[in-house]
Amino acid sequence: xxxxxxxxxxxxxxxxxxxxxKEELTQLDSAIGDADHGxxxxxxxxxxxxxxxxxxxxxxxxxxxxxxxxxxxxxGGASGPLYGTxxxxxxxxxxxxxxxxxTELAAGFRxxxxxVIARGxxxxxxxxxxDAMVPAVAALEAGVGDLPAALDAAAIAAAExxxxxxxxxxxxxxxxxxxxxxxxxxxxxxxxxxILFESLRDALRAG
Amino acid sequence: MVAIVLxxxxxxxxxxxxxxxxxxxxxxxxxxxxxxxxxxxGTSAPMILAAVRGxxxxxxxxxxxxxxxxxxxxxxxxxxxxxxxADRARVRVSRGALVEGAVxxxxxxxxxxxxxxxxxxxxxxxxHDKLPDDWPANGTAPG
Numbered sequence: 001x002x003x004x005x006x007x008x009x010x011x012x013x014x015x016x017x018x019x020x021x022k023e024e025l026t027q028l029d030s031a032i033g034d035a036d037h038g039x040x041x042x043x044x045x046x047x048x049x050x051x052x053x054x055x056x057x058x059x060x061x062x063x064x065x066x067x068x069x070x071x072x073x074x075x076g077g078a079s080g081p082l083y084g085t086x087x088x089x090x091x092x093x094x095x096x097x098x099x100x101x102x103t104e105l106a107a108g109f110r111x112x113x114x115x116v117i118a119r120g121x122x123x124x125x126x127x128x129x130x131d132a133m134v135p136a137v138a139a140l141e142a143g144v145g146d147l148p149a150a151l152d153a154a155a156i157a158a159a160e161x162x163x164x165x166x167x168x169x170x171x172x173x174x175x176x177x178x179x180x181x182x183x184x185x186x187x188x189x190x191x192x193x194x195i196l197f198e199s200l201r202d203a204l205r206a207g
Numbered sequence: 208m209v210a211i212v213l214x215x216x217x218x219x220x221x222x223x224x225x226x227x228x229x230x231x232x233x234x235x236x237x238x239x240x241x242x243x244x245x246x247x248x249g250t251s252a253p254m255i256l257a258a259v260r261g262x263x264x265x266x267x268x269x270x271x272x273x274x275x276x277x278x279x280x281x282x283x284x285x286x287x288x289x290x291x292x293a294d295r296a297r298v299r300v301s302r303g304a305l306v307e308g309a310v311x312x313x314x315x316x317x318x319x320x321x322x323x324x325x326x327x328x329x330x331x332x333x334x335h336d337k338l339p340d341d342w343p344a345n346g347t348a349p350g
Contacts, residue, residue: 034278036248043247069253072285076216076242076249081281084252119281174278 015045064091089115129189210266215275232317269297
């Protein structure tokens, strides 16, 4: 079972990895977007790090709802509403539970993914964070019998999804302004989503 | 009188535009939501929601929202989703260019135009009559 403390460690890990990847994300975004994805995500996750100590040791739902609300108001770019919606839906799915099993984890991430798709209206192959998140959530769902293996499979699936769409032409967001020139550039949103699933795997494995 | 809400990434940009509107149409209520909660470049759904709710409370005739770039649309949509239906029904989102659209909308609103007219005024294509008709084509002016 996964405790709220485990999920706090997941958010801390994600914040630290995003901070480390800030330059890389910004550089990827400068090729096909407006060069703000690393800065925006780092600002948002830094705000989460400031938020975490003030949160009472409570349920997983509150943790992720607070995270979502904070990201919506601090990230600034399109990733604010998207990651914000993801964590809000995750929080709503977990509700007042303090211990989450593999099946609830997969269901929560499925709800988060559906929120991202509803908000951003992106589908597979549009070359967005959705292309990393769809296979990762499917891996979590397929692996509910063995959580460590499922977390590993999800992180790998996210990275494969990210790399799969690199040759594609972007159809959403600022990158779509570039048209054909976006082909061959790794997508920054799919990159940060891969970091999310790698952080989940590494934080829960450590616990 | 219809109110106007300006949504954008830069607080300074919107402050300047609001000053222009105050000069062109001082009676029109204008609210701005620019930057993140920390004042960085970006947009914030809660700030947009507060700005829209603020003008709707004062302006029974509704409000037209203009945005600077398409990347503000996600945060705007998220904010509008949180309005009660009666408030949402009094909001129109413009496809017009921010500066020209806002000035045209403010003038129309000051003249007492209804929501549909203010929206239409804001959506005049960018560049429309910005230059006089006899302005030389680019590349042909004596240099």
